[in-house]
Amino acid sequence: xxxxxxxxxxxxxxxxxxxxxxxxxxxxxxxxxxxxxxxxxxxxxxxxxxxxxxxxxxxxxxxxxxxxxxxxxxxxxxxxxxxxxxxxxxxxxxxxxxxxxxxxxxxxxxxxx
Amino acid sequence: xxxxxxxxxxxxxxxxxxxxxxxxxxxxxxxxxxxxxxxxxxxxxxxxxxxxxxxxxxxxxxxxxxxxxxxxxxxxxxxxxxxxxxxxxxxxxxxxxxxxxxxxxxxxxxx
Numbered sequence: 768x769x770x771x772x773x774x775x776x777x778x779x780x781x782x783x784x785x786x787x788x789x790x791x792x793x794x795x796x797x798x799x800x801x802x803x804x805x806x807x808x809x810x811x812x813x814x815x816x817x818x819x820x821x822x823x824x825x826x827x828x829x830x831x832x833x834x835x836x837x838x839x840x841x842x843x844x845x846x847x848x849x850x851x852x853x854x855x856x857x858x859x860x861x862x863x864x865x866x867x868x869x870x871x872x873x874x875x876x877x878x879x880x
Numbered sequence: 881x882x883x884x885x886x887x888x889x890x891x892x893x894x895x896x897x898x899x900x901x902x903x904x905x906x907x908x909x910x911x912x913x914x915x916x917x918x919x920x921x922x923x924x925x926x927x928x929x930x931x932x933x934x935x936x937x938x939x940x941x942x943x944x945x946x947x948x949x950x951x952x953x954x955x956x957x958x959x960x961x962x963x964x965x966x967x968x969x970x971x972x973x974x975x976x977x978x979x980x981x982x983x984x985x986x987x988x989x990x991x
Contacts, residue, residue, distance in 0.1 A: 771923070812980065855921075859923070873922060
């Protein structure tokens with residue numbers, strides 16, 4: 768069974784640009800959540816989607832947005848990039864029900880210059 | 881979600897048991913204790929979770945105190961590949977999948 772796939776794995780952008788990251792969850796998983804990881808702030812929750820609906824949102828500015836498609840694949844977008852947006856962006860999928868184990872992808876490492 | 885407190889770092893000799901403590905004194909009755917680990921530059925990996933009974937799986941054991949205010953993750957025979965950051969999280973086991981990760985414990989297994 769394939770794991771969570773994130774693309775691209777690495778990317779470099781400049782300030783003011785925008786970026787779109789993609790996440791394909793494990794087959795059958797309908798929940799997808801996104802996290803930002805930086806050395807200073809650690810792992811921080813961005814948002815979670817279930818059945819194409821945003822179910823919860825972390826404390827990030829409106830420049831961070833996401834969506835989920837009918838096949839459960841998800842994308843997140845960051846507009847007007849800032850230097851502080853440089854981070855590892857992790858996507859996790861989960862099977863609805865008891866347990867709530869998260870299965871993480873390898874992440875997309877974004878560098879903003 | 882309840883907050884957790886973990887030591888910043890720990891060392892363990894290879895082959896010995898690694899015991900990683902976690903304090904969660906404000907845990908609610910319906911909140912579970914979850915453990916994840918993150919090996920350098922990889923996504924976090926689920927290890928184990930429990931409510932009030934001790935739990936064991938192929939990776940580790942989880943011991944939760946009777947008052948549920950603290951727990952210990954035990955890696956019975958640590959190997960060099962267990963070197964990672966270990967996160968203890970408490971949360972309800974239903975509804976949203978929002979997790980609040982703390983700073984975790986950096987475990988270094990020494991040869």
